Amino acid sequence: MYVAVKGGEKAIDNAHAWLGEIRRGDTDIAALSVAQIRSQLSLAVDRVMAEGSLFDADLAALAIKQSRGDLIEAIFLIRAYRTTLPRFGASAPIKTENMACMRRISATFKDVPGGQVLGPTFDYTHRLLDFKLAADGVIDEARKAATPDEAKPHITEFLNQEGLIQHEPTSDTTPPDLTREPLELPASRALRLQALARGDEGFVLGMGYSTQRGYGRNHAFVGELRIGDVAVELDIPELGFSVEIADIEVSECETVNQFSGSKTEPPQFTRGYGLVFGQSERKAISMALLDRALRWKELGEDSSGSPAQDEEFVLYHCDNIQATGFVEHIKLPHYVDFQAELELVRTLRREATEAKVAKEAAL
Amino acid sequence: MTENSENVSRKGWMSTLAKAPAGLLAEAWQQADVAQSFAWLRAPEIGTVMVRGAMGGTGAPFNLGELTVTRCALRLDDGTVGHAYISGRDRQKAEIAALCDALMQTSEASAVQAKIINPLTRAYQSKRASKAEKAAATKVDFFTLVRGED
Known part of the structure; x- marks a missing residue:
């Protein structure tokens, strides 16, 4: 147990001043602006927005600068700031079928209405370091092509029309919010998706990977992965109608999973769903794998007892701010606790020695 | 929620x-x-809106995460009320947006439409079109080999 300590103010002030100096780095090199971070380290910004659970690229970029690029520290700063703001309301569910897609691919169907669009992807690059970037090289301008006037419907809808994939029930109920009420188990799927959307990318990736390696395997195909801008529509109570107040960039992944049927369900495909702020397909795919693994109970499957199917394990460990808080707190002064332990070990040793001496004397 | 033609155009601007x-x-x-x-009815105030997603893209809602939002409301001297809800934390932008919303309900509407709303709409459309054209240039046709039908 941590017991409060006093003192050390001067040392703490000096430590923070040094931190400031080190954050700035070599003053012969130009300082990094928040705008530069926002526009040139945009995937780091996206991660901080997703796991900070606050869509605001300027704040995320500032947090990255303040944290010296430690993204979990940056996420911590964003979470702390978020708690200072009043909440004006909740948006209508974003309509991802109307997304202005910069990327849209399917691993299940080759030819899809609206086509497959690669977008600005790292896929198919050779992963060779590009030394031109170090030399401040000139960039090639992105090429353009005529845009056919085609809708890009959700690909899983084609399976849905044939009744081959589990229907996604709609609901008007207000979803539970883990930022307002403590997380209680068993959690609804809405609560699990909220936790995963803000969960640590590394943790969600590792757990998703574990399902592919056989720990709660669910035979997933990426039915569709899309990244792009969607409108956020908010009811304005004082006006009595809703307004699109922003376009935000999100990544969405729908997995199509094998399912042989159960006592209650006919053989069909089932779904896993991933939705993340910003551009993060690694997180979106991992989230969909994990969402599907956690649905075993509602689909009437047997659990293999794998970590990815254990919602208590997943939900209580996926938040990197809770995790880092508890893991790192053991470095803080625990002097009183440790004194007690020390006393105990000394007493036990003394008793053991005395017992041994007494035993030897008796021989 | 009432949706009439007046609301529809106001939603738009x-x-x-x-x-x-x-x-x-x-x-x-x-x-x-x-x-x-x-005069301010509500001075610019910064807060958040919880953005919701739908399970499977079409199903029941869940909370995805919050978005910073600035809102304000004001009244022109003739009594017309303007509102603004904008994403981000820019009080100045919220003030201008609320003023434009109020003026769009007055005799200044055509001037505001022509000088502010129309250019902003064009800028928005051209930015979106440019992005869509870049995406279209990365449209891909995959051919399956060996087992394929092509």
Whole structure:
């Protein structure tokens, strides 16, 4: 147990001043602006927005600068700031079928209405370091092509029309919010998706990977992965109608999973769903794998007892701010606790020695 | 929620104002030269809106995460009330957006429409079109080998 300590103010002030100096780095090199971070380290910004659970690229970029690029520290700063703001309301569910897609691919169907669009992807690059970037090289301008006037419907809808994939029930109920009420188990799927959307990318990736390696395997195909801008529509109570107040960039992944049927369900495909702020397909795919693994109970499957199917394990460990808080707190002064332990070990040793001496004397 | 034609056009301009880059809006506002005095009904206030997603893209809602939002409301001297809800934390932008919303309900509407709303709409559309054209250039046709039918 941590017991409060006093003192050390001067040392703490000096430590923070040094931190400031080190954050700035070599003053012969130009300082990094928040705008530069926002526009040139945009995937780091996206991660901080997703796991900070606050869509605001300027704040995320500032947090990255303040944290010296430690993204979990940056996420911590964003979470702390978020708690200072009043909440004006909740948006209508974003309509991802109307997304202005910069990327849209399917691993299940080759030819899809609206086509497959690669977008600005790292896929198919050779992963060779590009030394031109170090030399401040000139960039090639992105090429353009005529845009056919085609809708890009959700690909899983084609399976849905044939009744081959589990229907996604709609609901008007207000979803539970883990930022307002403590997380209680068993959690609804809405609560699990909220936790995963803000969960640590590394943790969600590792757990998703574990399902592919056989720990709660669910035979997933990426039915569709899309990244792009969607409108956020908010009811304005004082006006009595809703307004699109922003376009935000999100990544969405729908997995199509094998399912042989159960006592209650006919053989069909089932779904896993991933939705993340910003551009993060690694997180979106991992989230969909994990969402599907956690649905075993509602689909009437047997659990293999794998970590990815254990919602208590997943939900209580996926938040990197809770995790880092508890893991790192053991470095803080625990002097009183440790004194007690020390006393105990000394007493036990003394008793053991005395017992041994007494035993030897008796021989 | 009542949806009539008046609401539909107001939804449209409020959305155009909300989505406009702050710099572009401020510049158009300056050039339009339609400023009027006003009183605050609600001074610009920064908060959040919880963005919801739908399970499987179409199903029941869940909470995805929050979005920073600035809102304000004001009254022109003639009594017309303007509202703004914009994403981000820019009080100045919210003020201009609320003024434009109010003026769009007055005899200044055609001037505001022509000098502010229309240019912002064009800028928005051209930015979106440019992105869509870049995406279209990366459209891919995959051919399956060996087992394929092509």
